Amino acid sequence: MKMVEDTIRVAVRIRPLIKSEIDKGCEECLDTIPGQPQIIIKNSDKAFTFNYVFPPDISQENFYNTAIKDMVTRIFDGYNVTILAYGQTGSGKTHSMGTDYNGIEDMGTIPRSMYDIFKIIASKEEWNFRMSVSFMELYQEQLYDLLSDKQRTHSIVDIREDSKGIKIIGITEKEVQSAEESLECLIEGSQKRVTGSTAMNAQSSRSHAIFTLYIQQQKKDDPNVATTAKFHLVDLAGSERSKKTQATGERFKEGVHINKGLLALGNVISQLGDNGNNSYVGYRDSKLTRLLQDSLGGNSMTLMIACVSPADYNMDETLSTLRYADRARKIKNKPVVNQDPRVAEINRLNELVQKLKLALLNQKSEQSCSSDYEELHEKNELLQQKIRDLTEKLNANLIKMVFMHEKTEFAEQLHDKIKAEMALVLEDCKELLDSYRKNSEHDDEYYAKLKAIYQKILDIQTNEKKTSEELFNHAMSLESKSPIIKDTENDVDNVTSDGELSNCLEDFDKKHEEHTSLQTERNNQVQSINRELAIKEHLITELLKNSSHVIEYSKGLQDMEQEIKTLQAEKDELLIALRNAQTNNISSKLAESRRKKVQELEKKIAALSQQCLEQSKTLKAKEKLQHQIKNLTNEIQSLKQARVKLVRQMRSDADRFAEWKRVREKELHKLKEQDRKRANQMIKLEMQHNKQQNVLKRKMEEAYAANKRLKKIEQI
Numbered sequence: 141m142k143m144v145e146d147t148i149r150v151a152v153r154i155r156p157l158i159k160s161e162i163d164k165g166c167e168e169c170l171d172t173i174p175g176q177p178q179i180i181i182k183n184s185d186k187a188f189t190f191n192y193v194f195p196p197d198i199s200q201e202n203f204y205n206t207a208i209k210d211m212v213t214r215i216f217d218g219y220n221v222t223i224l225a226y227g228q229t230g231s232g233k234t235h236s237m238g239t240d241y242n243g244i245e246d247m248g249t250i251p252r253s254m255y256d257i258f259k260i261i262a263s264k265e266e267w268n269f270r271m272s273v274s275f276m277e278l279y280q281e282q283l284y285d286l287l288s289d290k291q292r293t294h295s296i297v298d299i300r301e302d303s304k305g306i307k308i309i310g311i312t313e314k315e316v317q318s319a320e321e322s323l324e325c326l327i328e329g330s331q332k333r334v335t336g337s338t339a340m341n342a343q344s345s346r347s348h349a350i351f352t353l354y355i356q357q358q359k360k361d362d363p364n365v366a367t368t369a370k371f372h373l374v375d376l377a378g379s380e381r382s383k384k385t386q387a388t389g390e391r392f393k394e395g396v397h398i399n400k401g402l403l404a405l406g407n408v409i410s411q412l413g414d415n416g417n418n419s420y421v422g423y424r425d426s427k428l429t430r431l432l433q434d435s436l437g438g439n440s441m442t443l444m445i446a447c448v449s450p451a452d453y454n455m456d457e458t459l460s461t462l463r464y465a466d467r468a469r470k471i472k473n474k475p476v477v478n479q480d481p482r483v484a485e486i487n488r489l490n491e492l493v494q495k496l497k498l499a500l501l502n503q504k505s506e507q508s509c510s511s512d513y514e515e516l517h518e519k520n521e522l523l524q525q526k527i528r529d530l531t532e533k534l535n536a537n538l539i540k541m542v543f544m545h546e547k548t549e550f551a552e553q554l555h556d557k558i559k560a561e562m563a564l565v566l567e568d569c570k571e572l573l574d575s576y577r578k579n580s581e582h583d584d585e586y587y588a589k590l591k592a593i594y595q596k597i598l599d600i601q602t603n604e605k606k607t608s609e610e611l612f613n614h615a616m617s618l619e620s621k622s623p624i625i626k627d628t629e630n631d632v633d634n635v636t637s638d639g640e641l642s643n644c645l646e647d648f649d650k651k652h653e654e655h656t657s658l659q660t661e662r663n664n665q666v667q668s669i670n671r672e673l674a675i676k677e678h679l680i681t682e683l684l685k686n687s688s689h690v691i692e693y694s695k696g697l698q699d700m701e702q703e704i705k706t707l708q709a710e711k712d713e714l715l716i717a718l719r720n721a722q723t724n725n726i727s728s729k730l731a732e733s734r735r736k737k738v739q740e741l742e743k744k745i746a747a748l749s750q751q752c753l754e755q756s757k758t759l760k761a762k763e764k765l766q767h768q769i770k771n772l773t774n775e776i777q778s779l780k781q782a783r784v785k786l787v788r789q790m791r792s793d794a795d796r797f798a799e800w801k802r803v804r805e806k807e808l809h810k811l812k813e814q815d816r817k818r819a820n821q822m823i824k825l826e827m828q829h830n831k832q833q834n835v836l837k838r839k840m841e842e843a844y845a846a847n848k849r850l851k852k853i854e855q856i
């Protein structure tokens with residue numbers, strides 16, 4: 141329900157001097173400043189400012205358009221509107237309100253507003269309307285229904301007050317379809333009003349008249365949009381002084397009642413205008429104030445028309461009216477849009493049902509999974525942290541591995557270089573020793589020293605070979621003991637989390653794991669290359685061993701071939717000698733010994749030839765070995781290149797990742813800080829939520845009660 145706070149608007153209207161005043165020689169005692177809502181009492185320092193001040197020459201139309209027209213439109217927004225005319229007898233209230241409307245021109249507020257309202261209704265085609273009017277009169281503290289078909293004495297109605305405001309029990313509300321129909325009601329009621337002639341006014345209203353138009357509007361395409369409004373038009377009886385009105389008898393009695401009501405109204409206006417300092421407002425002091433309760437200090441938009449006579453003769457009454465009006469200006473009303481009560485109730489209940497449904501849903505889902513979820517969530521968090529820690533450690537180890545690989549690389553290069561140089565030194569040593577042996581002139585002491593050095597180098601070589609063998613065996617045993625590092629991908633498959641921090645952590649973890657997994661893979665490749673290298677190097681050592689034997693053998697082969705040649709030559713010589721002996725008859729003894737010698741030589745040659753055959757076979761094997769060694773060496777070379785490449789990749793990735801990690805960790809730290817703040821906020825919200833839950837519980841009880849009420853209303 142929309143609510144605005146607004147002060148009561150006040151319009152002062154000065155009527156022209158009337159004939160009786162002119163006849164009396166009265167002078168105008170009021171002044172106005174054109175364009176300013178100010179009224180000045182001539183020849184005094186008294187001046188009042190209101191929302192509007194209308195000078196005597198203002199036309200009815202101008203008056204209506206300026207002060208009333210805008211108020212009229214507000215009833216279509218669902219506001220109650222009250223137009224109230226106040227002033228001394230004969231000051232122009234009836235004239236301004238148009239309560240005495242009889243169809244002639246120069247009509248007042250009521251007929252003009254009726255025509256305006258029905259004009260607006262005709263233009264609002266998308267709405268359905270229901271209009272009705274009531275007309276009542278408060279005369280001598282009795283409220284009469286002026287539209288009742290009953291006799292006047294039976295048309296008295298009563299005022300009641302309930303939570304929604306003032307109600308007139310039994311009042312006739314006539315449904316109307318047009319301005320004309322509503323004005324017919326006005327005319328009909330006006331004719332029943334009590335008027336009388338006083339010295340102040342030939343046709344004086346001796347009662348307060350309240351003409352009300354009720355409007356119900358409902359949107360055609362949405363019945364849930366509906367408002368109701370009341371438009372009260374109040375023409376009060378004039379305040380008077382019995383001396384001036386020269387009232388006697390019934391007129392005097394009327395005057396007493398009128399004044400009593402207006403006095404109570406004056407008090408209410410004072411109390412309300414007292415800036416709210418006075419909590420007591422005497423609405424119940426008179427029927428008039430009870431009737432106007434909603435219009436003054438209530439939920440209505442109200443305009444008070446303070447009617448004054450300009451005659452100096454009436455200056456006291458005029459001043460009194462202006463003071464009344466000035467206080468009324470300070471009253472603050474709280475106009476509210478009146479939704480159709482049934483529609484409003486249905487809307488309110490619908491809204492409540494929606495809210496309750498939502499609350500129930502939230503509650504259900506919270507209840508069902510809150511405990512399980514929290515437990516799982518905690519476990520999940522712990523596991524995630526563990527994975528994070530392990531990945532961190534693994535990654536740190538991988539970085540160490542990169543260092544190790546690099547170190548190994550350098551060590552291997554150095555080792556190879558030393559090995560090659562040692563072989564050269566050994567060769568030189570051997571040469572020196574050989575030349576010592578051949579040349580006996582050399583000093584024995586130097587020879588002994590050189591031999592010792594040669595032996596040392598040989599020992600170093602043997603040790604190196606032994607160590608390489610041990611290293612190979614160690615590498616082989618490591619393979620069976622330490623499994624290749626597995627990446628953690630499978631372990632983290634099911635890890636999920638929510639929230640901005642969680643998303644960020646998830647991203648961080650993902651990248652961390654990806655990097656670690658890739659580095660692990662490379663490390664595994666490096667390790668398997670190392671094992672392969674060890675095997676191949678071991679193989680080469682073995683092959684070299686075999687091939688050195690073959691070299692020694694191959695040297696024997698040349699000797700043997702030489703020997704065969706010598707033996708063959710010796711044999712050939714003997715055979716020639718034998719042939720010559722046969723022709724020259726040389727003694728058979730000599731020939732015999734020569735033949736035996738030839739036979740021996742042939743045996744020797746055959747044996748040596750056999751040996752030579754075997755040796756050439758060995759030489760072929762040696763060639764094969766060398767070929768194998770060459771292949772292995774090439775393979776080792778390319779394996780080493782691959783290893784260098786892998787280690788370099790590991791190094792550059794590790795450096796790049798370390799930089800990325802440093803930046804991300806900074807961001808994460810920031811987010812964690814934000815998250816911590818958010819968590820505190822959550823705790824606060826949770827506390828609020830608990831409070832709301834309690835309110836909800838109460839609302840559910842209310843809804844139940846309201847449903848019951850609604851069913852009753854529908855039954856009625």
Ligand SMILES: Nc1ncnc2c1ncn2[C@@H]1O[C@H](COP(=O)(O)OP(=O)(O)OP(=O)(O)O)[C@@H](O)[C@H]1O
Binds near residue numbers: 156228229235
């Ligand atoms: N603005 C005006 N212009 C011309 N004549 C006016 C104006 N206001 C009032 N009159 C005339 O003054 C006389 C008294 O006015 P009216 O009956 O409206 O007074 P009232 O305040 O209703 O009096 P009461 O309280 O006795 O009923 C009427 O004859 C009316 O036509």
